[in-house]
Ligand SMILES: [Zn+2]
């Protein structure tokens with residue numbers, strides 16, 4: 001076992017979280033304002049993925065996650081999970097993160113990432129010279145077709161674990177010629 005985890009008391013960590021939730025539910029200590037803007041635009045939320053778990057309003061949450069659509073969000077003070085897409089986050093493609101004037105909305109989209117599956121709302125570039133949908137996705141390091149794609153980090157993680165074998169390596173093992181491509185992978 002990694003020495004960093006040797007003395008880790010997982011139950012103690014879960015207890016700490018339960019105590020924190022309990023404290024935030026109490027009328028005296030329940031947060032009523034956003035820690036960033038001191039308002040309450042659209043309710044209060046906390047990101048489970050961000051390193052700094054501030055309690056913020058919906059507006060500040062969406063601003064902070066414009067380029068982080070794969071973070072896990074919980075409501076405050078009920079701590080129920082809710083997706084960024086349900087709160088109104090849209091991922092814009094084709095214009096460096098900005099909205100396309102002729103954007104084509106796809107609200108039925110799933111990204112498979114290291115921390116699970118994420119329902120997201122995508123706005124594809126719909127300009128006359130727009131790149132194909134697959135190319136727009138690849139520019140964001142998302143791979144796949146139709147409505148479900150893989151995040152690049154997930155692919156790399158599975159390659160690192162040996163769960164996907166790049167074709168060039170596989171071809172070498174099987175005694176085939178060089179340069180037969182590395183892009184495609186084989187899932188074992
Ligand atoms: Zn705010």
Ligand SMILES: [Zn+2]
Nearest residue numbers: 047049050071
């Ligand atoms: Zn976050």
Ligand SMILES: [Zn+2]
Nearest residue numbers: 100125126127
């Ligand atoms: Zn466009």
